[in-house]
Amino acid sequence: MRAGGFPKAYAASGRRAVRVTLVAAAGFYLFRYGLDNPVAATYALFAAVALAGLSKIPGTGRQRAVVVLRLVPVCWLLVVVGTYLSVRTWSAVVGMLVVGFSLAFAAVGGPRPAGAAPGLQLLYMLPSFPPYDPSQLDDRLVGTTTGLALLIAAEALIFPEPAPPTYRERVAGAATAAARCATLLATPPYAVTGADIQAAREAAHALRSLTVPEAERPAGAGLRDRALSHAGLTTRTLLGRLALLQPAPGGRPGAEVSAVLEAVAALATATATCLRAGRSPVSESDELAVARADLSALSAGPVPDGASASVAPDGAAPATDFPPAVLRRHAAVLEIADGALAMGTAADLAVHGRKARAEVAPGRFWYARTRAPFLWWHRVRGHSGRRSVFFQNAVRIALALTAARLVAGVDTLPHGFWATLATLTLTRTTMDETWSTIRRALAGTLAGALLTVGTLLLVGTETWVYAVVLPVWLLFAFTVGPVKGVGWAQGLFTVLVALVFAQLATPTWHLAEARVLDVLIGSAIGAVFGLLAWPRGAHDELRRAAAELLRRAAEIVVATSASVAGDGAAAAPPGVTGHRSLRSAVVLAESAYAQFQSEPMPFGGRGRAVTPPGVDWQATLMAGHHTLWGSERLLKPPVGELGPVAAESVGGLGDRVAGRMLLVSAALDPGGDTPTAPVPSIDPAPQAFTQEPPGAPRLYYASVSWLEALMTDLARIARGGADTERGNAGGP
Incomplete structure (x- = not known):
């Protein structure tokens, strides 16, 4: 400390x-x-x-x-x-x-x-x-x-x-930072300063769960909590995209690009106002949707491979032929617009619930029209399997308490309540932590018992003495115990219960003896079930959940890339079942990560860490969110056509990213063939993301941008947080 x-x-x-x-x-x-x-x-x-x-x-x-x-x-x-x-x-x-x-x-x-x-x-x-x-x-x-x-x-x-800033206030502050960045990008000199980028990163970092007090985290299963959490994720992503937007070729963006960025700034400002004052940002969302449609129509072509011009996918006039650098930037700006629209919708839902005026997409905002009981049932069902750390913890403690109650009832333990209480307070989520806790608790209980014996022998049946000492000891025990740790807490509590029961019945020194016996029995029961029921807590489960998340993400990457490349039959799995499975995998990984952060690192027989070193678990979660959102964005109908050369390039890049995801997944999976292998981080052919097939439309560059961002997430996973600050601004 x-x-x-x-x-x-x-x-x-x-x-x-x-x-x-x-x-x-x-x-x-x-x-x-x-x-x-x-x-x-x-x-x-x-x-x-x-x-x-x-x-x-x-x-x-x-x-x-x-x-x-x-x-x-x-x-x-x-x-x-x-x-x-x-x-x-x-x-x-x-x-x-x-x-x-x-x-x-x-x-x-x-x-x-x-x-x-x-x-x-x-x-x-x-x-x-x-x-x-x-x-x-x-x-x-x-x-x-x-x-x-x-x-x-x-x-x-x-x-x-004093109440700390609420999560709504934090998201509002981040949205204000996004509005400033968008305004700077839309007006001369069309660039974000280093100070503004740093401010954006700090605003995004303030939305990370570790920096938010537990009471302020939107962790409930209801509509408003889900939407507020979603608003935080989308705001972080928007800040990252704004900070990484490349300068316009020639130094001046087109009028349509500036219009989109100005609308993004207006929507971000309206989002902050919505979160603080309650006014719906729906009108600003509509304005951004119009500006986005204009830019989308402008850069939707040209038609691949020299074919005759046709109407753009949204029915606008034939598109203008832009150089690849401009199309890349158009794709990035449209991603920013999508992020801003999602942020505004999520904020509207978080503030107004079912009365929100924003139009919601059925995929990304699947929870918006679902009743509260079904949302809670969805949460419970999602964690009802053995892969959920919530389920594991509940099974572990329930079995341990049941065993303690059975032993107390069958053997008629004196003060068997204390044995069950010891089981409850000393059982931890990992065996190493349970054993360490039990050793300190037994030492503290023994010291407390010796002090109790001396007190009972000295005071005897003078009840008024116990009555006078009790409040002083209560104050001392609950001040020192939480700070000094479980050993002190158990020792002080041993004396406390003696002071209480000495006023309820005739006290004897056997009270201390019973306390030691009960704590010993409760500790033994806790140790047994800590050993039998998932003794490694969230450490293995996080690796397993992260590996499953990346496997699901790889399936969606392949199917989405194939669909964008022209195989329309591949669009169904990620759009329906695949997205649902990945969402479930993300939920399980997030809960395992939350518990993992509270547990000590386990070690092998020679003191070696048994978790792969240098893994950025936050980047793994970001990769799952980015996969979902990018796939949903690219599969919005009409998908459009790329042409043979661009389609082959997108399909190859999708396979490469999916393959990299599977390699990282295999390295993380504790049940795999290489559970301790280093996580691969270097893409053997990064230049593939800079290719510019002749006649490739903006859809091609949007797809490549998504795949390149996923590869960046995978690199962050392996670097173990080397880019954490950059990731804070860039990921959900």
Whole structure:
């Protein structure tokens, strides 16, 4: 941690600890000593500990308060179900399996449900253990409700935090940067300065998930979240295309090109306004569509191989014969226009939902006319297979909790709840991390147990001493534990539970003994299931998902290139099934990448990294998005004709790019023949992308530009982030 990091971390955990302490102590003392209701006191305290201590709900205090408020009915349901299923071991075990999986799998809904899941697990576990008395349900619900109500008030009112810029504000800022770049390209001297390029890269970088607070990320499955995420991706791509646009031959772009760039600037400005104030950018989108159509008609020809002139594909007058350099630039400007139109549409959908006025393409914006339940079902179904890290994590933790509950029920462990809690808090997504966590946790628990024994022997049955020390220890434990790590956290929590239970029953030193035993059993169960269920976490899964993504992308590249080259029969697979499969592959790769970033690097038996070194996973995701968007753009009817020479060139380039994708895929795939081979990065014949077949139309240069961009993405994958900053501006 860099200098100044520890004070900042202690300040953040201290504010959180104050909230937990006030809520937990207030609820506990109110019921334990004010109303003489130990059951309600226990549930009031653990409700606060569950959703403020164990849970990691992202966001400001007010945002967390809103989340907890929405979760109150869920908490009631968990307490009720846990109470009634606990009366028999078999029903409690089955309930733990179903509830444990459901709560863990809820992470597919975004950072907020993922952060709340551990606390909700705790609220279900608490009534699943003795006393098995459904007659206590009223007291349990009263205590839980009181604890949650106090927590909501504390989160909203105590130490209010300034809200960071929202994702909408970030996208609006990036759209403003895009508008400036487009304006500079449309007016003399028709160039973007170095400072503006750097500003564009910084604006694009601000949209990367790693730079956005979890609470602000549009990670939900609903229409507005999907559209806002889409707006961020398209804005990043637009910034990259604007920054890389080559100067016009002769120094002056044509009037049609300038009109398109001016319309792009107007639409980008309107997009920023839409995201900030809500005004739909549909009129600016229409103006850009007209300008784009004019430029498209102007550069649609000439007709290949000296044939007689004909009407341009959109019905305009016969096209003018332009040199290849101009056609290349026209193709790049039309790509910019497409990116801007997609950005405006996505922003309109993000702000207005189903009331958006923008006309949506059924492929790129497939979610725009889909009802919310079906969008959520699509998200759940997409992650319901064994290749999803969300599914893997849910299975791992559900099986571990079920085993812990079974052992506690069959062997009648004293305080078996602690064993299950240890399983929940110590099981990690990789075996290496689980084992490291368990070692530190056991050391901390043993130290805490020794301190507990000394305290219990010294204080004895003087309950008032425990009552006085409890809030001080709560504040200390929740301030130091999160900063010092799992060993300190487990040791401090061991003393904490002793202070609580010493006020609920006659304390003995055996309480510390039971705590050590339960943590040892819970740790062993967590280790076993960490070893048996996907022990390498997202590391192998990311490689496998990236390899599958590139294989799907290669299929689309081949089919799209063949369709553009003149084989119309090849257009169906990428337009229908192929695009859908690649979208699913991108979703799985993105979720694996998100988890991968939170896990330590695994090592082989001699300390060697088992993941291919120098891989830029972000570039892999960019390659998937670029494949989808470029294919959809090139396959818009009417596709047009290239002529024999240009068609052969596009087909050959498509095969070459697809072949390179398959080589990179084979190097990444952990199940392949060469799982540790270096990722190939150099194209053996880069000059092929600069060929200028006689009479080639703009469609040829648009196709070549797309394929060359994909080859650049593949090179970035191998260079392992050497071009990360450039990639930030250029990719989604």
